[in-house]
Amino acid sequence: MIFSLAPMEGITGSVFRRVHAECFGALDRYYTPFLAPPQVGSSFGGKAYKEVDPERNQGLDVVPQLLTNDADKFVWATQVLADMGYAEVNLNLGCPSGTVVAKGRGAGFLRNLGELEGFLQEVCDRSRLPISVKTRVGVLEDAEYEKILELYCRFPLQELIVHPRVQKDRYQGVPRLELYGETLRRAPFPVAYNGDIFGTDDMAALLEAYPETRHVMLGRGILSNPALARMLNGGQAATAAELKHFHDKLFCAYEEEIGGNAVFRMKEWWSYAKYSFADPQVVHRAVRKARKVGEYEEAVERVFQTQGLSAEPRFGGF
Ligand SMILES: Cc1cc2nc3c(=O)[nH]c(=O)nc-3n(C[C@H](O)[C@H](O)[C@H](O)COP(=O)(O)O)c2cc1C
CATH class of the missing domain: 3.20.20.70 (Aldolase class I)
Structure with missing residues (x-):
């Protein structure tokens, strides 16, 4: 396939x-x-x-x-x-x-x-x-x-x-x-x-x-x-560590590309990636308000420390 x-x-x-x-x-x-x-x-x-x-x-x-x-x-x-x-x-x-x-x-x-x-x-x-x-x-x-x-x-x-x-x-x-x-x-x-x-x-x-x-x-x-x-293809679901690693690399790469604050870019990604977590709405609220890079990084840390992954992650609507 x-x-x-x-x-x-x-x-x-x-x-x-x-x-x-x-x-x-x-x-x-x-x-x-x-x-x-x-x-x-x-x-x-x-x-x-x-x-x-x-x-x-x-x-x-x-x-x-x-x-x-x-x-x-x-x-x-x-x-x-x-x-x-x-x-x-x-x-x-x-x-x-x-x-x-x-x-x-x-x-x-x-x-x-x-x-x-x-x-x-x-x-x-x-x-x-x-x-x-x-x-x-x-x-x-x-x-x-x-x-x-x-x-x-x-x-x-x-x-x-x-x-x-x-x-x-x-x-x-x-x-x-x-x-x-x-x-x-x-x-x-x-x-x-x-x-x-x-x-x-x-x-x-x-x-x-x-x-x-x-x-x-x-x-x-x-x-x-x-x-x-x-x-x-028959493989494993993503682990929290994999998802965090992916997030961090993506954020870094966007910052490099934009040459500055990539928080807005990442929020677009989170509008989909929140469905990897068991409670997408909590994740959405946690990252929604962040504007500055520091605020954003804190919000993301909190999400990964407190929120579990969904057993069956799937897109759930815009
Ligand atoms: C934000 C967004 C941007 C898209 N941009 C394009 C595009 O540039 N070219 C294109 O052919 N389809 C575009 N699409 C449609 C997708 O390629 C795809 O056909 C659509 O999301 C349905 O597939 P999915 O259910 O797997 O998401 C876009 C869809 C979304 C939601």
């Missing part, structure tokens, strides 16, 4: 990927949070460059993800990325954010299948790298997926990663597993599953329904339980 880390803007960047791999072992594959392609003729700059800088991704199998509806920029970005040594690029057709959708990107591209077809035709013909797609199953309702899947099946995709929710769902409701199953049945290329795999029971249910599953992308589950991939 291939386990990959989901692209999560603001969270699963190069720092998180490296520290997580050092502490819990590398996953089989990582997808960068979405990147806007550079202008034709230019390279990635600033924050985007940090994401794809080969030095920061050493030893990991990383697939850069692009968010765009501009075929020329997409094709150019594949050239830049191929020159940097990348072997695949991923197209984001799932981002549900209002501003992205309004511009016809991410899940918003699924509203206009004529344009999407033209885009896919061009990028599949002209790109230097094989293209995988991460998709939702529609904008408003499941019925849209019939045409969307039929469209994908006409292109030589490297892989199709299905998050079987529509844009309108955001992250609410239950993923439509049967639409993933339909994709497995019909797609002429490899298919991956993504959505709500938070524990070994979820994985067992997925495999029972679809034993031919070969690649599962993990997002919030791994943020809430950093040992999730290890457990899905």
Whole structure:
């Protein structure tokens, strides 16, 4: 089974990927949070460059993800990325954010299948790298997926990663597993599953329904339980010492990256990591108020000294 880390803007960047791999072992594959392609003729700059800088991704199998509806920029970005040594690029057709959708990107591209077809035709013909797609199953309702899947099946995709929710769902409701199953049945290329795999029971249910599953992308589950991939491979749950070590390394690495106070960054991580503990609400209250580094470090010490880990850590909602 291939386990990959989901692209999560603001969270699963190069720092998180490296520290997580050092502490819990590398996953089989990582997808960068979405990147806007550079202008034709230019390279990635600033924050985007940090994401794809080969030095920061050493030893990991990383697939850069692009968010765009501009075929020329997409094709150019594949050239830049191929020159940097990348072997695949991923197209984001799932981002549900209002501003992205309004511009016809991410899940918003699924509203206009004529344009999407033209885009896919061009990028599949002209790109230097094989293209995988991460998709939702529609904008408003499941019925849209019939045409969307039929469209994908006409292109030589490297892989199709299905998050079987529509844009309108955001992250609410239950993923439509049967639409993933339909994709497995019909797609002429490899298919991956993504959505709500938070524990070994979820994985067992997925495999029972679809034993031919070969690649599962993990997002919030791994943020809430950093040992999730290890457990899905038959290994141990995280110990408190491992979790503390991971926390300390992540905090240090973010401080180094930011060049200052990384408390805000860490609070975002805690909004998921609190689910590693038996009482997530107590943990949430303990770290919520800290602003200065000293206050934060004290709060974290207290959490680890007083709070036990959950017997079955799993993401429990935003
Ligand atoms: C905060 C946040 C940021 C995300 N950023 C991205 C992104 O940059 N690109 C993308 O394709 N999906 C993004 N996603 C969606 C995740 O990759 C994934 O599809 C979603 O969380 C469902 O998987 P899960 O149930 O395993 O978390 C994001 C989700 C969240 C919650």
